[in-house]
Amino acid sequence: MLSQPGCDLRFSDSGGGGHAVVFTHGAGVDHAMFDAQAHAAREAGFRVIYGDLRGHGASALHDGLRFHAADAIDDLVSLVTHLELERPTLVGHSLGGNLSQTVVKRHPDLAGGLIVIDSTWNAGPLTRMERFGLRVAAPLLAMIPATRLPDLMAKASATTPVGIAYARDCFARMTKPVFLDVWRATLSLVDPDPGARTPVPLTLIRGAEDRTGNIRTAMPRWARTESIAEHVIPAAGHISPLDAPDEVTAVLLQALAAQQRSAEHG
Structure with missing residues (x-):
């Protein structure tokens, strides 16, 4: 556990001397979405750190507090420094990918690599329609009854029965106000910057049927x-x-091996 302002972050650390990998899950779910990848990375000799974002899973917010992107960014930086990780690879899914992009941009010497899964490009250009979609997303979600959100979000998030069931269970455990805070936080990290380039080795992974944003x-x-x-x-x-x-x-392990070599020779 790592005590942070407003939240006690729950995470696991496999320890060991291998190259460190920090997994950060997406909005509304929890660390379990990465169980298969975390297990495989540990078996391959990597030091694996993964847990729940504030306001998710076992990392409950203190009473009356709200979710803010700035706090989640501080959490990720604090976790890396608290564990004294040497240029770990950051693996982020969805919101976790947005947060990891921001950390790498603000602290280019903190990480040795970045793997982004099913997440938009924070610094990417936006069309007029994309800008409109960002503006109306949260208000539209706010109109959906809380009882319907878990099922709608689960079916929009996954294509398999296992994925849908997992997502439905996670979303059902999150209150609607926190869910909307998390969604707004995700959108707040989208900040077009035409000249921006990722300062560390980058790997991008996307589900072919991902229709999110x-x-x-x-x-x-x-x-x-x-x-x-x-x-x-x-x-x-x-x-x-x-x-x-x-x-x-398979893609993740190949990328981690390449990024480990880069970090060792960087």
């Missing part, structure tokens, strides 16, 4: 801008690590 158009643009390949996982939705665990794990 502008991810399916933003991530290919990001890959072209950074002159890297985008890894598209067939038949997987927004929570691709659950919809296609083996395929995502």
